[in-house]
Every structure is written in structure tokens, then in C-alpha cells.
Amino acid sequence: MNPVSAGAGERETIPYCDNCDDPAVYFDPRLQRHLCEVHLSQDVERRVIDRLARHGMIHDGDRIAIGLSGGKDSSVLLSILSRVIRERWDAELIAITVDEGIAGYREETIQSAVSLTKRLGISHHIVSFQSLFGTTLDFLLTAHPLRACTACGILRKKALSDAARDISADSIATGHNLSDAAQSVLMNYLRGDFERLLRDSSRREDRGFIRRIKPLLDVHEKEITLYSMVNGITGMLPECPYATTAFRAEVRTLQAGIEYHYPGASLRIIEGQESLSKQAKKTVRPGTVGYCASCGDPCSGHVCQACGLLQNLNK
Ligand SMILES: [Zn+2]
Ligand SMILES: [Zn+2]
Known part of the structure; x- marks a missing residue:
């Protein structure tokens, strides 16, 4: 495998790892270093452990629900968490897969989620839009002029929260990565959505939501893809058929380009948003x-x- 960088496209091929004599599979443009399969994996795991510890995300006795779509992000998260938790905490991990009802896509990813949880010995619950909301995403989108990713995101979040509450989970872990988070900030800027931009997600807990944790937030999408490949976590999976139409797809290209030319930019985008929301917390009164x-x-x-979404559809 040729080394790949965290940005868009490939950098020069330099074949050896900076930490050992093995061939490099990855070039990290921010720290200007080459890593082999083993050292890339160790580095990704170290960043996950650091984040978990730094933010006090896991406590002994916790029951952690993990949103497992079956795609590479959530599968890598489950794989790392199952090992890290066993080694460091007395906490329980339960996987929840939401079946939105997307023909030609979901069957394969659910199968992948089922075989991964079996392999890792993690209990696994599958909930569907059909059983929760009486409809599939495919049907909703043919019957109503909705934006696919917006509608799906709202309903999936609700399905995951309800399922986590049903199993009395203390927290919900999701596979959001550094690239996703930077894209979300950019999307909020480009839409002029300042309410979301200034929102402090740590406040959600005070409002009665189950705590949400994002342990992969210091890891780039490309690093997760490589981690998944070199550790044999998922095979080739289909892309969601609705993803190509999304605004996010365009912003992903933009973010990857910025990261390639200015390594570390994604991290700075997120840090900028965090300072903004901290400043806003001092001046803006929380809504009722x-x-x-x-x-x-x-x-x-x-x-x-x-x-609100479901009621509008029934009108
Ligand atoms: Zn190495
Ligand atoms: Zn409601």
C-alpha cells in the first residue's frame, strides 16, 4: 500500500516508518511523519484513550450505548472501545444499530455490524424506523419532498436516544471524527446558522438528554479508513445512496482540500467553534x-x- 496523507490526494512516497523499519502506509502532513500499520494503529488508539481520559468520558459502572451503523467509523470505534474499556474500566458496552430502511445499502452494513458484534462478543440491538415511526426512509422520501440527510439525521438521533433510554444507558458513543466535526462547523457558517454555531453541546446533558461522547474526535476520516483496512475491521461497504446529493458531500471536498494545503486546519476550525461557543455562553442567556x-x-x-417532522407528514 502506498502511504496516504490526511489531506486530499497522495503525497510523495517515502517507504519507511519513522518509528521502525517497516514500510510506511501513512504520511501525517501535520507532524511530518511516516507511520507503518502498527504505529498508525497505536497512534490512533492513543488519541482515543487520551480523549476519553481528558474529558472524563467513561466512569466505572457506566452502561455505554454505541451507535453502530456498521460503517467504518462506528465499527472502528466499537473495536477500539471494546478493548480499551476491558483494559481500563469496569463499564458495559452495548451496540445499537438503527435500520432507516434504505434498500440496497442497509442490508450489507447491518450484516457487517452483526458479524463485528459477534466477533467482539458485544450485545447488539437493532431498531428500525419502520417499527418506531411506522415508515422507512425510502418511503418517506418518495412520498414527501424532504432533504434526505436532514430528515434521516433527525429521526436517527431520536431512534438512537430512545433505544439508549430503553436499555438505561448512561451515555451514547458515536463515531464522529475530526473531519466530520470540521465539516459540520463549516456547514453552519455557510448556512449562516449561528444558533447551531454558538451552541455549547455540553449543555445538552443539563437539559435531560443522555450524555453523548465522541471518542474519535481527534482522528481524521482517512486515518480511520486506514485503521479499518489494516486491522481487518470492515470490508468494502456500499455508500449511502442519498449521501451524494448532500450539501455535506460538497463541504467534505472543501474541508479535505483545506486540510491538504494547510495541515491542522480542521483542528483549528473546531477549536475556533469551541471558543465561540464559550464566549457566547457568557453573553447569551440559555433558551427556555x-x-x-x-x-x-x-x-x-x-x-x-x-x-414535528412526523406530524407534518401526517397532515
Ligand atoms: Zn512502525
Ligand atoms: Zn417528541
Whole structure:
């Protein structure tokens, strides 16, 4: 395998790892270093452990629900967490897969999630849009003019929260990575969505939501792909058929380009957003928090986003 960099495209081929005599599979442009399969894997795991410890994300006795789509991010997260937790904490890990009902895509990723949880000995729950909301995403999108990723994101979040609450989870771990997080900040800027941009996600807990943890937030998407490949975690999986139409797909190209030319930019984008939300916390009064009139989830309006979406469809 030729070394790849964290940015878009390949850098010069320099065949050996900076830490040992093995061939390099990765060039890290920010730290200007080459890593072999073993040292890349160790480095990714170290960053996950550092983040877990630095933010006090796991406590003894915790029951942690992990959102396992079956794609590479959540599969790598499950694989790393299952080992790290066994070694360091007395906590329980339970995988939850949400089946949105996307024909030609979901069957294969669910199969991949099932075989991974079996291999790791992790208990696994599968919940579906059909059983929770009485419809599949495919059907929703043919019957209503909705933005696929927005509608799916709202309903998937609700499905995962409900399933986590059903198993009395203390936290929900998701596979969001550094590239995803930088893209989300850029998307909020480009949409002019300052409410989201200034939102402090740590406040969600105070509002009655289950704590959410993102242990892969210091790892680039490309590093996760490589980690998955060299450790045999997932095979080739289909892309979500709706992903290509998304605004995020364009922003991903933009973010990858910026990261390639200015290594470390993604990290600075996220740090910038964190300072903004801290500043905003001092000056902006928090909105009033109520509970959804339909499902009882904490929310700022009369009903939560998921119930609002479903009610609009039934009108
Ligand atoms: Zn090495
Ligand atoms: Zn609701």
C-alpha cells in the first residue's frame, strides 16, 4: 500500500516508518511523519484513550450505548472501545444499530455490524424506523419532498436516544471524527446558522438528554479508513445512496482540500467553534427548556424536531 496523507490526494512516497523499519502506509502532513500499520494503529488508539481520559468520558459502572451503523467509523470505534474499556474500566458496552430502511445499502452494513458484534462478543440491538415511526426512509422520501440527510439525521438521533433510554444507558458513543466535526462547523457558517454555531453541546446533558461522547474526535476520516483496512475491521461497504446529493458531500471536498494545503486546519476550525461557543455562553442567556408535548423528550419548542417532522407528514 502506498502511504496516504490526511489531506486530499497522495503525497510523495517515502517507504519507511519513522518509528521502525517497516514500510510506511501513512504520511501525517501535520507532524511530518511516516507511520507503518502498527504505529498508525497505536497512534490512533492513543488519541482515543487520551480523549476519553481528558474529558472524563467513561466512569466505572457506566452502561455505554454505541451507535453502530456498521460503517467504518462506528465499527472502528466499537473495536477500539471494546478493548480499551476491558483494559481500563469496569463499564458495559452495548451496540445499537438503527435500520432507516434504505434498500440496497442497509442490508450489507447491518450484516457487517452483526458479524463485528459477534466477533467482539458485544450485545447488539437493532431498531428500525419502520417499527418506531411506522415508515422507512425510502418511503418517506418518495412520498414527501424532504432533504434526505436532514430528515434521516433527525429521526436517527431520536431512534438512537430512545433505544439508549430503553436499555438505561448512561451515555451514547458515536463515531464522529475530526473531519466530520470540521465539516459540520463549516456547514453552519455557510448556512449562516449561528444558533447551531454558538451552541455549547455540553449543555445538552443539563437539559435531560443522555450524555453523548465522541471518542474519535481527534482522528481524521482517512486515518480511520486506514485503521479499518489494516486491522481487518470492515470490508468494502456500499455508500449511502442519498449521501451524494448532500450539501455535506460538497463541504467534505472543501474541508479535505483545506486540510491538504494547510495541515491542522480542521483542528483549528473546531477549536475556533469551541471558543465561540464559550464566549457566547457568557453573553447569551440559555433558551427556555421544555418537554415535547408528543413524546416527552427535552426540547426548546412545543414538540421536538422528530415529532414535528412526523406530524407534518401526517397532515
Ligand atoms: Zn512502525
Ligand atoms: Zn417528541
